[in-house]
Amino acid sequence: MSLTAPARLGIQLQPQHATYGQIRDAVLRMEDLGVDVVFNWDHFFPLSGDRDGLHFEAWTMLGAWAEQTERVEFGTLVNCNSYRNADLQADMARTLDHISAKGGDTGRFIFGTGSGWFERDYDEYGYEFGTVGSRLDDLAEALPRVKARWAKLNPGPTREIPIMIGGQGEQKTLRLVAEHADIWHSFVRPDAIAHKLDVLARWGERVGRDVSEITVSNELSRGRLDDDHADALYDAGVRLFTLGISGPDYDDAPVQHWLAWRDRRNDAVGVDAA
Template structure:
């Protein structure tokens, strides 16, 4: 399988037009995927800096790009009703011409919860809610009229060994995590065991992995370990984004896939 690369254009510390320009640039450069994230405040830098909401951002991204699949790394399950989340992604899929990914996770950033009035609770509560909502999302996607233009891939973010990776085995078409090659190998072995337990073919799940900093420092080790899709996160620099790291990654991908 050819290696794929993507970018998370983080919706913080930038103007909206700066994000639009970055999406277009990434799309034209050859990224296979373009992602946002689902928070209400920046995760680093000035904590009250510029920031934008995810679903409306995705709708705009769908309109101005042409090639790349688009989604969030990842939507927080706590912030929206499961049926609404499915319907919104169906609509985004139509806006994009069939390129939507439904990325989802249990949520973790307490400030979002506190400031917007959601119950933060315990991690086990948020994971229980995700476990209950994934079948609702799948059922709603199957009922919508018109349906999505394709079977929307479900991406689950997280590496919790007992619950999250079991949910990946049951529901996901893509699994996303972070860490070094040793971390990936350990978590992937646990995912393989969960797949065996639920009777899922593990080859049906694409392994995607987030990287930061020097994008080429460890990427060969990750791919050798089994990562299939490498995604670099890039934050805003005041008004826009420097996509130099993505271009390095695309050039690396082209060399690896041509070998």
């Protein structure tokens, strides 16, 4: 968790209550505004508002994002491991990596993943919901398979695809973060981050990895522009800040606010988010 790393801003364009044209236009605006990462989410139904409203599938959408964008990184916040075979996930990720590589550059896909939690998705699409523990066990089994498949694919990925793992459980999730993640994402309060990082460091010692290289990611306050909260997250070591915005409008105003905040923080320590 390098304190000299730049602050970066990721915007989660929640793929709900909007036409795909509105989502496509929002992606272009986010890149033009200067955000660092554009995310969607991996669900099959809206999570707020009309629960049977307009909604689109995540990974299919990411193929279009990979082609239409030039600079911004992108991915799911986060993929549900339960919905797709681990080796298939790896192949899909490798393909997105190549689609997004432009002009000889490396790809821009971030493999965000987690164990899943939204029971309606499971029930309506015929997946076994299981328990929190069984879903985490499935994720633990899948992650080595994903990395092994990347090593076998022809062609392989254009870069070491960053793995983002979401969650905060200390017995299973943080061990998986220590073993596999380049980015750890959670909703942990600023005053609880130090404890979680201590747990993560102890897992790192057990699995033989220096976890200081892991980027800490957290969510900005929804519904309000709370600079004090963001400052506290930054001071606790967070360097990737995420904000979810929903269709149909995908309001730019909070995005512009947090971009200005990001730039002030980076200017203060003389680093560049790019």
